Amino acid sequence: MIDIENLHVRFDSEKGVVHAVRGVTISVAPGEFYTLLGPSGCGKTTTLRCLAGLETPSDGSISIGDVVVHDTARNISIPTYRRDIGMVFQSYAIWPHLTVFENVAFPLREMKPDVKEAEIKRRVENALELVQLSGYETRPAPFLSGGQQQRLALARAIVREATVVLFDEPLSNLDAKLRAETRLELRRLVKRLGMTALYVTHDQTEALTMADRVAVMCDGEIAQEATPTEIYKRPVSRFVASFIGQCNFAEGDVLSTPSAGTPGQINTEWGPLSYNDGPDHNVGDKVTIAVRPENVWLAQKGSDDAATQITGKVSEIIFLGEALECRVDLGSSNVITRLHPSSEVAVGDTVGVIVKPQDVAILAA
Numbered sequence: 476m477i478d479i480e481n482l483h484v485r486f487d488s489e490k491g492v493v494h495a496v497r498g499v500t501i502s503v504a505p506g507e508f509y510t511l512l513g514p515s516g517c518g519k520t521t522t523l524r525c526l527a528g529l530e531t532p533s534d535g536s537i538s539i540g541d542v543v544v545h546d547t548a549r550n551i552s553i554p555t556y557r558r559d560i561g562m563v564f565q566s567y568a569i570w571p572h573l574t575v576f577e578n579v580a581f582p583l584r585e586m587k588p589d590v591k592e593a594e595i596k597r598r599v600e601n602a603l604e605l606v607q608l609s610g611y612e613t614r615p616a617p618f619l620s621g622g623q624q625q626r627l628a629l630a631r632a633i634v635r636e637a638t639v640v641l642f643d644e645p646l647s648n649l650d651a652k653l654r655a656e657t658r659l660e661l662r663r664l665v666k667r668l669g670m671t672a673l674y675v676t677h678d679q680t681e682a683l684t685m686a687d688r689v690a691v692m693c694d695g696e697i698a699q700e701a702t703p704t705e706i707y708k709r710p711v712s713r714f715v716a717s718f719i720g721q722c723n724f725a726e727g728d729v730l731s732t733p734s735a736g737t738p739g740q741i742n743t744e745w746g747p748l749s750y751n752d753g754p755d756h757n758v759g760d761k762v763t764i765a766v767r768p769e770n771v772w773l774a775q776k777g778s779d780d781a782a783t784q785i786t787g788k789v790s791e792i793i794f795l796g797e798a799l800e801c802r803v804d805l806g807s808s809n810v811i812t813r814l815h816p817s818s819e820v821a822v823g824d825t826v827g828v829i830v831k832p833q834d835v836a837i838l839a840a
């Protein structure tokens with residue numbers, strides 16, 4: 476539904492040329508909720524603006540549905556208003572002097588050929604109902620709450636009944652609680668309408684909870700593209716692993732590789748660990764492994780697991796409410812573990828550290 480091929484964007488600025496997008500290739504399937512995730516300045520908004528026709532790529536091609544909307548090589552560029560898209564921005568860009576009804580009607584009044592008044596009324600009322608703002612038609616837009624304004628922006632994006640909707644950090648102006656509620660509501664609505672969504676955010680929780688697929692961006696490039704589960708469990712690099720949640724890293728040497736159901740072995744700076752899968756490696760290779768804190772288990776010294784454990788000493792415990800975060804010193808290195816808050820553990824305890832083979836991710840680079 477959305478195909479971006481080798482997209483490059485260069486800006487001329489007083490500091491020289493900024494190469495903001497560097498060869499981005501994305502293919503979003505019809506009905507898919509696809510998220511671009513990355514830190515500020517990595518090129519997310521620029522990519523989205525190219526799709527909308529608000530920015531001119533330096534190179535590459537973009538198709539929406541069957542229509543090539545941009546192709547630098549073939550000198551094709553279709554203007555914004557002829558692209559089959561709706562958009563929701565970070566600043567909702569709500570017209571303060573217009574009512575709720577007129578805010579939503581606005582994109583329809585801009586359309587050519589003219590949309591008839593009865594049709595405008597039908598579509599606006601339909602859109603307002605979908606975002607649960609029926610009954611607010613005559614209210615001036617500034618008199619809505621933050622969450623309602625966000626839904627109004629959404630109604631305006633869907634009123635064109637476009638097949639593709641673009642979101643640029645649409646929830647970042649909401650407070651934390653409302654943001655959490657709106658995430659799933661928004662995803663459900665997009666799914667119910669059968670729209671294809673390209674959603675930009677710097678918030679990892681948003682990306683993980685909302686997206687069918689995530690592309691993590693770094694410095695204008697896609698660092699990894701996968702499902703949220705895959706990205707979380709099998710990050711390819713330190714950047715991806717630490718951008719999406721907390722992670723422990725350790726260097727190690729491959730002692731044996733996995734084969735026929737037998738785990739491989741790595742001698743890590745924490746101690747020996749087994750692993751199940753990962754990029755191809757040979758015995759003797761130096762690798763970096765990544766393990767999530769919730770996958771580090773502690774056993775009291777002398778328990779049955781003793782033989783398979785790495786021994787360490789608890790050096791710090793932080794109470795987080797829903798969890799305890801413990802730092803365990805392992806000689807020259809240390810590891811962070813996340814435990815249930817009822818865990819009986821104290822600073823100074825000698826503990827066994829257990830990491831299961833399926834929870835060891837080997838980084839590609």
Ligand SMILES: Nc1ncnc2c1ncn2[C@@H]1O[C@H](COP(=O)(O)OP(=O)(O)O)[C@@H](O)[C@H]1O
Nearest residue numbers: 486488493495514515516517518519520521522
């Ligand atoms: N109009 C512009 N002129 C010069 N540099 C720009 C312009 N727009 C964006 N940039 C630069 O391009 C890079 C990517 O910006 P942007 O796409 O807005 O990132 P993000 O949305 O991921 O935060 C940044 O370094 C930004 O400063």
Ligand SMILES: [Mg+2]
Nearest residue numbers: 516519520521
């Ligand atoms: Mg941005």
